[in-house]
Amino acid sequence: MSQTHPGSVYLCLHGHFYQPPREDPFTHILPIESDAAPFKNFNEKITAECYRPNAEAGNFAAISFDLGPTLAAWLEQTHPDVYRLILDSDRQHYQRYGVGNAMAQAYNHTILPLANARDKRTQILWGLQDFAHRFGHPAHGMWLAETAIDLESLDIMADQGITYTILAPWQVATPIDPTEPYLVQLPSGRTMTVFFYNAPLSGGVSFDGNLTSNADVFASTHLPAQVVQEKQRAGEAQMLLIATDGELYGHHKPWRDKFLSYLIRHGAPEHGFEICTPERFMLMHPAQKEVQLKVPSAWSCGHGVARWSTGCSCTEGDSRWKEPLREALNRLEERADRVFEQRAGAALHDPWGARDAYLSLRNGWISEEHFWKQYGRQQPSAEDMHHTRLLLEAQYYIQCSFTSCGFFFEDLDRIEPRNCIAFARRAISLIWEATGIDLQQEFVSDLRQTKSWRSGVTGAYLYRQLPVVSAWKLPALQ
Template sequence: MTQRYLCVHAHFYQPPREDPRTGQIPIEPGAAPYPNWNERIYHECYRPNAELNNYERISYDVGPTLFEWLAAEHPDTLAEIVNADRRLVTRFGSGNAMAMPYHHPILPLASYLDKITQVRWGILDFEARFGRKPTGMWLPETAVDDETLIVLADHGIRFTILAPWQARAKHLDVTQPYRVELPQGKSMIVFFYHAPLSGGISFHPPMTINADQFVTENLLPVYQQEGAKRAEAKLILLASDGELYGHHQPLRQYFLERLLTESCRMNQIGVTYPEKWLQDYAVRRTVHIRQRTSWSCHHGVARWSTGCACTPGDSSWKNALRSALNQIAAEIDQVYEDTASKLVEDVWEMRHNYLKVLLGQVSLEAYLRQMAGKSLSVSEHQTLLQLLEAQFERHRMFASCGWFFEDFDRIEPRNAIAYAAHAVRLTELAGGVDLSAFAKQRLKKVVSPTSGLRGDQVFEQYRDTAFLTASY
């Protein structure tokens, strides 16, 4: 039996690209010859990897917002992605797909209740797509703290994947998963990816030209170096954005196929995935994690909060945007709680499970009647709908991409404010409280260092165009 194993994890995600005023993705000239980036990446990456059956060979997660787009535009490919997991469940009793928090937020920056909502929504979406409960969850930007792991454990998640520098350990053996002990007897298993090789395949294109050469020159030496004195099985996990294979690096879907078939076979390397590994091997090591850390910021999670040197230029707008949206969210939540609590006993549980309605698992009328414990009038029904839609928009505004790049004057942070504007408008319709002046006063401090565009100006563009994100 082989003692060397490889797992390639691919994180597939696209932010919401729809214009919040129309619900449609506008023409994006940079994506030519395709109408938008989703279509271009689909043809360069998502579809080609499905045609090669690569999804069955890797570990992967797919962002719910990307799944939603695929369901509308390319359902056949979506089915192939899902069926890859189902075939493994049938064959081994475990699948290779992982869930993801719904809107790709930086969870350590979110409140406890927001963590629950995002994790719950991500799990509900996963269950609707894959027909099973997830055992693993990918954390956006691998951003983590103990509270995040506790929420995952409370929802039945067994494992996640982190960068090695997120472990608080002098000597970390990345060929083995570790258990993080949490309060009240809870725990979370963490697989740490191999940083040099993961970075190499992501940012050094020559490394992924020839799969056979990659194994002999890069992978085999690692097995000899890592835990060389121990006879136990060794797992090397490579983690990257899934779009690497065909989009970021053209034609690398063929590299991935060759790597996980012939290249590994010729060198007696088994191909596996985290859930299968946990079926076959015990977790014997424990570790603590470094709080509020991530895989794509050298300053913890400052890239999405205070700003840092991870992005060039003046990043002070990030702190202003985070502060403004946090304050707006708090006001929206207060109106939500004050208004909904007159009709529903547990307003937060109503929010946590609202995705069941959006997924079509239960009708809105039945859901609201269940939460209220009685039939509602037309006006009461409308009020709760608007409050829940405001909550959905208010969660959308914290997608990580709003802070990832170097400037405020981009589609991602502008959309974050557009979602805030819609949430404010829906809150006014439901609760009779207009938070527009409050929001604009705080967003006025958000200024692009290049164009001078201000957050309050973006808010004004979208405030009066709010629409319900779903029809029932």
């Protein structure tokens, strides 16, 4: 268990490990990605360069990390040895300190402030269900996509047992000392502990290759520059938190897995820094001060969350394509939700509660019998049950269509927006199969309003370029 060390300076390194789903939603096959050569796709390339070497070196056991559900599922299927090593890292930390070092993640990497309350709840619950199944204990921390926050999301997290998250220092409305955690008062009266990462160190590690070329120099020169000397003289504990994409360590920056390994075992400890994780620090030094947040806000957008909604100057070129794409997806979801409530209600007494539990059914973590006993109406017909499963699967793909990377980059004519459109088409197909209701025509019409500033193609064109679907699964486009 953790012991308090007054005046200690702790170093926490958090890695956000995530890959979006890249598989075709109809065939579930990952396409060949030529840019990843000599590997078949980027998942394989990043595993070889980052996930495997860091797992085999034991780096996951020392750092704080979140493992995105879509990445975890892919690793479990294709590289189970790497997957087990990562899960074992959290178990080792739990056995040593009484708390894990893995954080959950909102399931589809959705920008939660842009989601409605019902979707926020589903995303958070699915993320927690996935975490508990994989790691064997409830999550107490949750990483939010792009650290995008609003108070409603934090309140739902707190209601589900989440006690802390990590944010950027510019997401606050009042001055802070980033070497300590803070409490955020939530509308319900609950609180959330927030850690703020050290901006100079996190930015330097992410973007300055020279900064991470020598772990001893980093620990002897750059870390001490961020220590608050007054707190150290007063015997107050403090933590320097470095948060980055986990793929930095070996993929984005070759050999940085070696830097990380040496830093946590030698560089930092030999220069007076104790390696720590947020929940362990909370046990020793609970947050005492309150802070107000800027909401909505995120770590990679200086305009609230406009990067994923209306577009902004955080990406190059003309980002006005983002707003009509989001509107098209929102309008599709509204229509799909009405169908779901009306048609699934024939078999489910609580359709939205059933959706919240659907991930566990879909992945085989609970039985059909258990699911229908809890959410089904008395004696639904076999036909109603079949159609309801199709509608629940459509809801799953509607959630996939809001994956943040579809809006993160500079242009519509990229694989990420294409994938979001493909997920939407899968949902449309399932709804058509279950009910005969055609949501395709209006969605494609909406997609005509979104246009690539580079190639000039519209979202409707990208939709039509997707692989042909059997006629019985989708009506013909007009």
